[in-house]
Amino acid sequence: MRLFDDTRQKISFFGQLFNLEKTASVIEDGNLPYPLPDNKGGGGGMHIELKNVCFTYPGAKSPKKALSNVTFTIQPGALVVIVGANGSGKTSFLKLLTRLYNPDSGTILIDGEDIRKYSMADLRQTMATLTQDHRLFPLSISENIGLGFSDKVDDEEMIRDAAAKGGAVQLIEKLDEKMKTILEPRSLQYGNHVSAGDGTLLGKELHALRKSRDVSGGERQRLVASRTFMRFNSGKIKLVAIDEPSSALDPEGELELFNNFLAAKQVNGCTMICVTHRFGHLTKHADQIICLKDGEVVEMGNHSELVALGGEYLKMYHIQARAFESDS
Numbered sequence: 176m177r178l179f180d181d182t183r184q185k186i187s188f189f190g191q192l193f194n195l196e197k198t199a200s201v202i203e204d205g206n207l208p209y210p211l212p213d214n215k216g217g218g219g220g221m222h223i224e225l226k227n228v229c230f231t232y233p234g235a236k237s238p239k240k241a242l243s244n245v246t247f248t249i250q251p252g253a254l255v256v257i258v259g260a261n262g263s264g265k266t267s268f269l270k271l272l273t274r275l276y277n278p279d280s281g282t283i284l285i286d287g288e289d290i291r292k293y294s295m296a297d298l299r300q301t302m303a304t305l306t307q308d309h310r311l312f313p314l315s316i317s318e319n320i321g322l323g324f325s326d327k328v329d330d331e332e333m334i335r336d337a338a339a340k341g342g343a344v345q346l347i348e349k350l351d352e353k354m355k356t357i358l359e360p361r362s363l364q365y366g367n368h369v370s371a372g373d374g375t376l377l378g379k380e381l382h383a384l385r386k387s388r389d390v391s392g393g394e395r396q397r398l399v400a401s402r403t404f405m406r407f408n409s410g411k412i413k414l415v416a417i418d419e420p421s422s423a424l425d426p427e428g429e430l431e432l433f434n435n436f437l438a439a440k441q442v443n444g445c446t447m448i449c450v451t452h453r454f455g456h457l458t459k460h461a462d463q464i465i466c467l468k469d470g471e472v473v474e475m476g477n478h479s480e481l482v483a484l485g486g487e488y489l490k491m492y493h494i495q496a497r498a499f500e501s502d503s
């Protein structure tokens with residue numbers, strides 16, 4: 176038995192798996208198309224409004240809310256940086272926005288409509304996300320990047336451009352088979368999906384996997400970032416959401432990555448939300464900084480406004496700016 180007859184089938188299989196990771200089964204889908212035909216309030220970017228949003232994880236051991244009465248508005252095309260200590264609710268906000276969960280109470284409006292009304296597939300097609308989940312598949316490097324926009328998985332030039340923006344060119348050049356290098360499945364979360372039912376690896380898959388390669392944590396981040404850049408080619412992206420993507424990158428690599436995202440945002444006009452602990456270089460560009468503490472918004476404004484407040488943000492800014500300097 177062959178699991179995959181051709182590359183196209185393989186891409187389709189892993190493409191579905193790639194999208195599956197974003198799907199939580201308990202979330203009810205909506206049927207409103209997104210973007211709305213009149214794109215009201217949207218422009219090139221997504222308009223996001225949270226009104227008194229409260230959220231606790233299903234089955235959470237602590238009664239403490241992950242988000243508590245969170246209210247703010249993000250304008251289309253804005254660059255927003257979310258800051259806050261560990262456990263303050265930054266990632267939880269992104270999980271609600273990508274519809275992995277529903278709020279317990281309160282409302283999230285996207286371009287003026289309740290997020291729950293929209294078709295999830297439509298909504299997610301307009302989002303490019305880069306999270307701490309650096310998932311790769313036992314495919315070639317080229318295919319792993321191409322999955323970001325699977326219609327163009329054969330477009331070498333587009334993939335090379337995405338790899339450049341994700342900072343992956345050097346690591347690819349190091350490999351004998353460059354873009355065609357098959358990634359090592361044993362260390363990949365979905366490696367078992369290329370096994371046949373009897374547990375053996377067959378035919379072409381086996382041959383390819385014998386020649387496969389693993390990559391380091393930082394290299395993995397660069398490849399996943401390249402896949403996110405590939406998504407921009409769909410022309411549908413209205414929101415890019417980045418959640419602490421650069422923990423294994425050196426400061427130079429991190430700065431380059433953010434600059435490339437900023438450049439893509441500028442061309443595309445999308446809204447950009449960044450969650451990061453190392454935000455010194457980002458906040459000067461930010462239209463809005465949202466400072467969370469224990470699930471609540473404690474401060475909001477641009478960098479100079481929050482510095483002038485002399486509160487929570489300023490305290491964190493000094494701490495992490497020092498850490499960032501000592502890294503470099």
Ligand SMILES: Nc1ncnc2c1ncn2[C@@H]1O[C@H](COP(=O)(O)OP(=O)(O)OP(=O)(O)O)[C@@H](O)[C@H]1O
Binds near residue numbers: 240259
């Ligand atoms: N899957 C989960 N189940 C139960 N509780 C969770 C889960 N994920 C997060 N929490 C809790 O929700 C709260 C907010 O967590 P969240 O991950 O949003 O914080 P964060 O600001 O992103 O933190 P970090 O900076 O450490 O990534 C924390 O109290 C956390 O312990």
